[in-house]
Amino acid sequence: MSVVGYTESNTLGVKCTEMDRGAQYNLRTVEEVYGDFKGRRAGLIKALTTDVGDFYEQCDPEKENLCLYGYPNEQWEVNLPAEEVPPELPEPALGINFARDGMQEKDWLSLVAVHSDAWLLAVSFYFGSRFGFDKADRKRLFTMINDLPTIFEIVTGSAKKQAKDKSSVSNHSSNKSKSSSKARGSEPAKFSKSMQPKDEEEGLGEEDEDEEEHGETLCGACGENYASDEFWICCDICEKWFHGKCVKITPVRAEHIKQYKCPSCSNKRARP
Numbered sequence: 001m002s003v004v005g006y007t008e009s010n011t012l013g014v015k016c017t018e019m020d021r022g023a024q025y026n027l028r029t030v031e032e033v034y035g036d037f038k039g040r041r042a043g044l045i046k047a048l049t050t051d052v053g054d055f056y057e058q059c060d061p062e063k064e065n066l067c068l069y070g071y072p073n074e075q076w077e078v079n080l081p082a083e084e085v086p087p088e089l090p091e092p093a094l095g096i097n098f099a100r101d102g103m104q105e106k107d108w109l110s111l112v113a114v115h116s117d118a119w120l121l122a123v124s125f126y127f128g129s130r131f132g133f134d135k136a137d138r139k140r141l142f143t144m145i146n147d148l149p150t151i152f153e154i155v156t157g158s159a160k161k162q163a164k165d166k167s168s169v170s171n172h173s174s175n176k177s178k179s180s181s182k183a184r185g186s187e188p189a190k191f192s193k194s195m196q197p198k199d200e201e202e203g204l205g206e207e208d209e210d211e212e213e214h215g216e217t218l219c220g221a222c223g224e225n226y227a228s229d230e231f232w233i234c235c236d237i238c239e240k241w242f243h244g245k246c247v248k249i250t251p252v253r254a255e256h257i258k259q260y261k262c263p264s265c266s267n268k269r270a271r272p
Contacts, residue, residue, distance in 0.1 A: 030137050033127045034144045037120055040070035041151065042222050044116045047076040048109050048155050050221045050247060053267035056105070059097035067092040068112060070120070090122040106156075113152040121145070154223045157240065220262065221246035235262035 027033045047055040047068060058078040059066060069077045069092060081091050093115035100108055124145065128138050152158075217226040220240030226232065231244040231251050236259045244250060247262060254260070 027127050028131055030133065030141045030144070033124055033131075033133075033141060036072045036127065037124045037145055038148075039072035039074050040123065041120055041148070042074040043070035043076040044068065044113075044120070044151055045154055045222055046074070047078075048113055048116070048151065050263040051076070052109070052264050056100070056267075059100050061097050061100050063097055065095040066097040067094055068096055068116060070116070090119065090126055092116065092119040110152060110156050113150075113155040117150045117152055120151075149218055149223050151223075154218070154220065157220075157238070217241050219243045219246055220264075233260055235260055235265055237261050237265040 027036055047070070055068070055076070055078065064080060066078050067081050069079060071077070078097075081094055082088065093112070096112050096115070099111065103111075124141060125138070128141055133141065217232075218224065218241070219226075219232075220235070220238075220242050222243060224243070226241070231254075232241050233244055233247065233249050233254055234241050240262060242249075242262060244254070249257075249260070
């Protein structure tokens with residue numbers, strides 16, 4: 001188990017009324033549409049990572065065509081598609097539940113992730129078109145969206161690999177130091193450099209090194225970047241890093257965990 005820093009944070013995204021069904025949208029600016037995108041994206045990532053057990057159970061192949069919806073309030077829902085034609089918003093991929101038992105779980109989740117990425121872009125640029133974004137606004141919106149890893153990259157772990165490769169090239173010596181770090185006392189857990197004792201004279205220098213070393217690390221749940229003032233924890237099974245708040249682990253609780261398993265790894269071992 002590895003942990004890093006701690007901070008409080010506010011909920012992201014735009015508040016949603018009665019989820020999306022029948023909701024009235026007033027997203028007039030690029031920032032507002034981007035906020036809507038981030039909220040929906042966070043909900044979809046939860047479904048495919050931390051809440052994957054619930055998501056798997058809800059996608060029963062015996063049920064009718066089901067869709068995975070992400071909402072601006074960072075929640076998700078598996079439900080039937082909208083009845084109105086044409087729908088108020090672009091619809092997610094239809095029938096995601098039918099393929100669940102016909103392929104390996106990781107491949108199925110990756111497939112759902114790809115379609116979720118496509119749906120998020122469709123919704124955002126629907127708003128852009130509806131509210132008359134010009135070429136500059138559309139380009140700025142895409143740039144903001146493109147700075148975040150895709151859901152597919154997070155679900156498959158490729159986002160972490162890309163970040164690790166960048167970090168390795170930019171600061172090989174720092175990574176070497178990280179890999180040789182030891183657990184405190186006799187605990188088998190591994191801690192990142194930012195949790196090791198620092199001499200007062202070296203504190204500022206090592207803090208800068210920590211930012212450079214972990215700056216490209218992404219949370220396996222929400223996909224956001226590492227920040228030195230946030231509490232993070234690493235899964236001992238898949239070695240993905242998570243915000244403590246995303247997996248509901250506090251610094252106090254982490255001190256008593258000898259081997260941490262993220263929700264996704266725990267669900268894989270619990271499922272027959």
